[in-house]
Amino acid sequence: MIERENPARFAEIVGSVPVSTPDAVDEIVRRAGAEQRRWAALPLPDRLAALTHAAAAIENTVDDLATLLARESGKVLADCRGELGFAVRFLRWVAGRAIGVYADQAVDDDLGRLVHLRKPYGVVAAVTPWNAPVILAMLKIAPALAAGNAIVVKPSPLAPLTISRVAGLFDAPVRLVHGGAETGAALVGHELVRKVAFTGGAAGGRAVAALAGDRLTPSVLELGGNDPAVFLDDAPLADDAMDRLVMATFATSGQVCMAAKRLYVPEARLDDFVAAYLTAADRVLVTGDPLVPGVTMGPVISAAAQRSAAAFRVPAALDLGRFDADPDTGYFVRPALVVSPDPVSPLVTTEQFAPVVPVLGYRDENAVLAAANAGDLGLGASVWSADEERAFEFARRFEAGFTFVNTHNRTGMSLRAPFGGVKRSGWGREYADEGLLEYVQTCVIHAPAAFRPGAAPTGTGPSAYPAG
Numbered sequence: 001m002i003e004r005e006n007p008a009r010f011a012e013i014v015g016s017v018p019v020s021t022p023d024a025v026d027e028i029v030r031r032a033g034a035e036q037r038r039w040a041a042l043p044l045p046d047r048l049a050a051l052t053h054a055a056a057a058i059e060n061t062v063d064d065l066a067t068l069l070a071r072e073s074g075k076v077l078a079d080c081r082g083e084l085g086f087a088v089r090f091l092r093w094v095a096g097r098a099i100g101v102y103a104d105q106a107v108d109d110d111l112g113r114l115v116h117l118r119k120p121y122g123v124v125a126a127v128t129p130w131n132a133p134v135i136l137a138m139l140k141i142a143p144a145l146a147a148g149n150a151i152v153v154k155p156s157p158l159a160p161l162t163i164s165r166v167a168g169l170f171d172a173p174v175r176l177v178h179g180g181a182e183t184g185a186a187l188v189g190h191e192l193v194r195k196v197a198f199t200g201g202a203a204g205g206r207a208v209a210a211l212a213g214d215r216l217t218p219s220v221l222e223l224g225g226n227d228p229a230v231f232l233d234d235a236p237l238a239d240d241a242m243d244r245l246v247m248a249t250f251a252t253s254g255q256v257c258m259a260a261k262r263l264y265v266p267e268a269r270l271d272d273f274v275a276a277y278l279t280a281a282d283r284v285l286v287t288g289d290p291l292v293p294g295v296t297m298g299p300v301i302s303a304a305a306q307r308s309a310a311a312f313r314v315p316a317a318l319d320l321g322r323f324d325a326d327p328d329t330g331y332f333v334r335p336a337l338v339v340s341p342d343p344v345s346p347l348v349t350t351e352q353f354a355p356v357v358p359v360l361g362y363r364d365e366n367a368v369l370a371a372a373n374a375g376d377l378g379l380g381a382s383v384w385s386a387d388e389e390r391a392f393e394f395a396r397r398f399e400a401g402f403t404f405v406n407t408h409n410r411t412g413m414s415l416r417a418p419f420g421g422v423k424r425s426g427w428g429r430e431y432a433d434e435g436l437l438e439y440v441q442t443c444v445i446h447a448p449a450a451f452r453p454g455a456a457p458t459g460t461g462p463s464a465y466p467a468g
């Protein structure tokens with residue numbers, strides 16, 4: 001049994017889920033396989049209706065779900081409502097968009113008759129992290145189901161409760177298994193799994209990719225990032241921009257894949273920037289109980305995360321915002337800004353996944369781009385400027401899957417913008433049409449014009465290449 005504690009009050013157990021044994025995983029995947037054949041045989045509009053019903057059911061219970069999510073994850077209530085609301089919007093977006101993306105495409109012309117079919121894989125295995133457990137599962141569940149797949153999700157043992165309730169609201173083949181790495185491996189390596197979708201850290205991603213590769217199962221991997229946020233010399237240090245930047249780092253206590261994790265500012269502006277940043281943090285950053293109105297940052301997820309965050313809080317770190325929390329009864333960490341750390345220190349070169357952020361001065365644009373693009377990760381990045389053209393030109397030079405302009409993190413997302421990393425931040429995309437296409441295989445039926453019934457003999461040789 002996995003007992004989930006409340007990270008804001010770790011003496012409180014929020015709920016529990018049973019660990020799925022390898023036999024249970026096998027049985028659930030086989031049942032999903034049997035259900036998938038019936039599900040795929042339904043007309044596409046009927047499958048999409050199941051998504052819109054689930055969206056309404058989530059909406060109808062959003063208060064209870066958001067409270068449960070806040071209690072199991074330590075995320076503030078407003079963020080939990082936002083995540084659930086975004087999951088509802090995503091379900092409806094998929095239901096509207098899938099007709100066009102998944103419909104057969106046919107051409108019949110002088111080259112012949114060609115039909116593209118978008119066929120489901122079969123059973124999809126999804127392995128998801130704790131930090132946005134509903135939306136990150138939904139990015140896989142909604143397109144997988146719409147396309148006619150069954151899906152088995154293994155949520156993180158650190159936040160298994162809300163997604164279990166949400167999955168129960170679908171009248172469709174979405175099943176759950178629970179546990180840690182072992183359960184994830186049993187699921188990903190199952191012989192009936194035909195597609196793997198993983199979101200999480202590098203170690204888990206490497207293990208999952210290796211297992212999937214061994215079975216020749218295609219995968220989508222959404223891994224970590226170490227996003228740079230670059231202020232150009234004309235970027236306004238206006239209140240609203242600074243407020244956005246502060247929360248781009250500290251939403252979910254710095255534990256977001258696309259958080260602004262390294263800040264770069266022209267050397268000549270560093271003092272002004274730090275002053276504006278501290279003032280913004282005083283305005284928008286309140287650390288405390290996630291269920292208390294007005295609190296904008298809760299605890300980190302676990303004792304291990306609290307210890308790892310503490311290691312980044314060097315003595316020179318500047319405390320940020322108001323701190324109304326007790327680090328001895330909940331996994332709270334005082335948020336901090338570290339000014340001009342050693343550029344090769346782990347706070348700068350690795351994904352800290354903690355509420356501590358470095359700011360570094362830079363001399364010129366080539367130097368800051370070299371620093372921003374250093375390393376193996378390439379998930380997100382942002383550029384801030386008063387001149388949008390200049391920002392877009394600069395943005396082209398980032399090695400990142402998603403570049404935000406004058407914002408960063410979730411405020412810069414869009415359902416129509418594909419999201420995913422370059423370099424070792426993963427492969428494949430979520431959101432947008434690209435995200436829908438991850439859950440279908442394109443198969444074709446082709447009758448070349450020369451060999452259609454009634455066609456005049458062309459004199460084409462028996463092994464010739466086609467005309468078009």
Ligand code: NAD
Pocket residue numbers: 127128129130131132136154155156157179180181182183184185188199200201202203204205207208222223224225256257258351353379420421426
């Ligand atoms: P994690 O890798 O520890 O766990 C993610 C999931 O993988 C969990 O369900 C876990 O139980 C499972 N898992 C771990 N090791 C496994 C293994 N060897 N075999 C099979 N399953 C395994 O990640 P986390 O701590 O839950 O999340 C934090 C990481 O996720 C960060 O690096 C963050 O940047 C990344 N993340 C990426 C995105 C994205 O969209 N790119 C989104 C959210 C989080």
